[in-house]
Amino acid sequence: MDLPDYAIEARGLVKTYAATKTTPQMQALRGIDLAIPRGSIFGLLGPNGAGKSTFINILAGLCRKTSGTVSIWGRDIDERPRDARAAIGVVPQEIAADPFFTPLEALEVAAGMYAVPPKERRSRELLAALGLADKEKAYVRQLSGGMKRRLMVAKAMVHNPPVLILDEPTAGVDVELRKQLWNYVLELNRKGVTIVLTTHYLEEAEELCDQIAIINRGQVVACEPTTTLLRRMDTRKVIVTPEEPVAQAPALPGFETQMLKGGAFSVAYRTGQSSVEQVLAAIRKAGLHIKDISTEDPDLEDVFVSLTYAAPEAAEI
Numbered sequence: 001m002d003l004p005d006y007a008i009e010a011r012g013l014v015k016t017y018a019a020t021k022t023t024p025q026m027q028a029l030r031g032i033d034l035a036i037p038r039g040s041i042f043g044l045l046g047p048n049g050a051g052k053s054t055f056i057n058i059l060a061g062l063c064r065k066t067s068g069t070v071s072i073w074g075r076d077i078d079e080r081p082r083d084a085r086a087a088i089g090v091v092p093q094e095i096a097a098d099p100f101f102t103p104l105e106a107l108e109v110a111a112g113m114y115a116v117p118p119k120e121r122r123s124r125e126l127l128a129a130l131g132l133a134d135k136e137k138a139y140v141r142q143l144s145g146g147m148k149r150r151l152m153v154a155k156a157m158v159h160n161p162p163v164l165i166l167d168e169p170t171a172g173v174d175v176e177l178r179k180q181l182w183n184y185v186l187e188l189n190r191k192g193v194t195i196v197l198t199t200h201y202l203e204e205a206e207e208l209c210d211q212i213a214i215i216n217r218g219q220v221v222a223c224e225p226t227t228t229l230l231r232r233m234d235t236r237k238v239i240v241t242p243e244e245p246v247a248q249a250p251a252l253p254g255f256e257t258q259m260l261k262g263g264a265f266s267v268a269y270r271t272g273q274s275s276v277e278q279v280l281a282a283i284r285k286a287g288l289h290i291k292d293i294s295t296e297d298p299d300l301e302d303v304f305v306s307l308t309y310a311a312p313e314a315a316e317i
């Protein structure tokens, strides 16, 4: 069979959660178009509530889309749901441990669920690859949080899927383990597995992903190679403490200013358009004397604001 150009392709994907007694109807995805190239490490980045998990749950067959189309490895999820699901492994956000199994048993059960014939199972190989070979016979409940997480990656790979999806894989994971996990993920990618990961850490996406899609309020607001995207995120902030505390942030032509505590204020500028020199000149021109300044890189929220301010205010309908 010809390999598909895209590991995952979504067109006009919409998900509306029905209203409940306590929550209004919620349009979690509002027309997602995404084409994830085969062989890439693709980051889905967005703040909490953006719709990342909803998107992944639709791919995993855990959540029903409202409209739009999705194919996984060239297989439409409506027309060939089983084939589509066989092409992905999903590592969920929550650790779901099997307390009474050993890691080896847990993998064998998972392989059984995917109907992998015993001869083709690679449970021991997976345990070794994830540094769990010596825990083969321990009970899962005796494993540390990090080991359980690695076991979940192994479980997602039992059927040897060409696409691996990791939902917030490093939330609450220490630095050392994070590195280990990434090394394994990178190795899988070198072997040809397409990796899709969700995160709300910009640095994580920056470090690993070839391409990043930013999702906010159920819409894709940017989808670009990582390097291109980072170039666009050129907002910097100068934090200014004036000699005389100000009561409100001064209006500086061409810059956005914001009041901070203690009579200080911040000035945002874009490195491609202005320099710190120009910011300082504008402050002096406004008649202010500077006691102290520092600079600050933008956090993800600033980036979202600059990329998404054109998006409608609320996702609730």
Ligand code: ADP
Binding pocket: 017, 018, 023, 026, 027, 028, 046, 047, 048, 049, 050, 051, 052, 053, 054, 055
């Ligand atoms: P993310 O993974 O980016 O944090 P989610 O996909 O979990 O975002 O959530 C997107 C939006 O859909 C949020 O507003 C969330 O409250 C809502 N949502 C998620 N799951 C459900 C559900 N089962 N029922 C109703 N609303 C939901």
